Amino acid sequence: MQKHLGAWRSLTGRERAAQAPFLWIISTGRPAAVLDGLRVTPMAGWPAGVYEGPGLLRTVVVVLGELPRERSTLLIRLMGGGRVLREAIEDLRRLPEDAPERAIAVGPLLRFRAAITGHGPATPEEEEFVMTTQELVEQFIEQGRKQGMAQGLAQSTIALYEARFGSMPPALRSAVEAMRDLSTLQKWNLLAGTGKREEVDDAFSAGAAGRSS
Structure with missing residues (x-):
């Protein structure tokens, strides 16, 4: 609170019309003494666990343990x-x-x-x-492995296409480079090496349309 009031005073000293700052206090558990001392109340329009103090204090207390367990609060x-x-x-x-x-x-x-x-x-x-966080690390490593494989397949597909048909149109190249699904890239890689140009172009175009829809 001392830092908050000090920053407020410094700000208004430089510009008297400046809007006063808000102080956000974040706590894992419920700080009963703080909540009682600041006379906070549940903040209107905000989820459970968010409390606001008297208007002149411009202070909000967020009790993380009371927030709803949903994606918006993650x-x-x-x-x-x-x-x-x-x-x-x-x-x-x-x-x-x-x-x-x-x-x-x-x-x-x-x-x-x-x-x-x-x-x-x-x-x-x-x-x-x-x-x-151990499982999160394992997921991160696996995700990186898949991304590396996807990038390799994408570049291989582009190289095969250009070896057989010449320069790949920019829109198709973007579609191949943006694709991250390994099974789709494997099919495209095989098609680029064995299919006709019209078949390959149609497959890549369809894939790009599917990603954008």
Whole structure:
């Protein structure tokens, strides 16, 4: 609160018309003394677990353990600990490989895990985090392996096509490079080596249309 009020004072000192900042307090568990002391109430239009203080304080308290366990709260629940973090990591593992939440969260989680394992877990909480994220690491490795295979098949397919038919049209090249399904790429690779140009073009075009629909 002191930092919040100090930042507020500094801001208005530079620009009196500036909008006062909000303070967001994030807690894994329920900080009863803070909630009582700030006289907070459930924040209208927000999910359970989000509380706002008196208007002049411009302060919000988020109790991660009370947030609904749903996809919309996943990224902020990953900031918690204990049960909250375990459940959030489990929810993250269950998302599709191309989920935007994975792109945002997996990198920082694995970097934090690497930092812990580099010096050895120092607390029970760190040890639990390492164990909880093991399956996430395995998924990340497998995803990388599949991506590498997909890229290799895509480049092989393009090379086969151009060896037989000449330069591949840019739209078809983009379709092949964007495809990540291994079974589809294997079929395309075989077709590029054995099929007629019209058949190959139609298959690649259909694949591109399917991805965009």
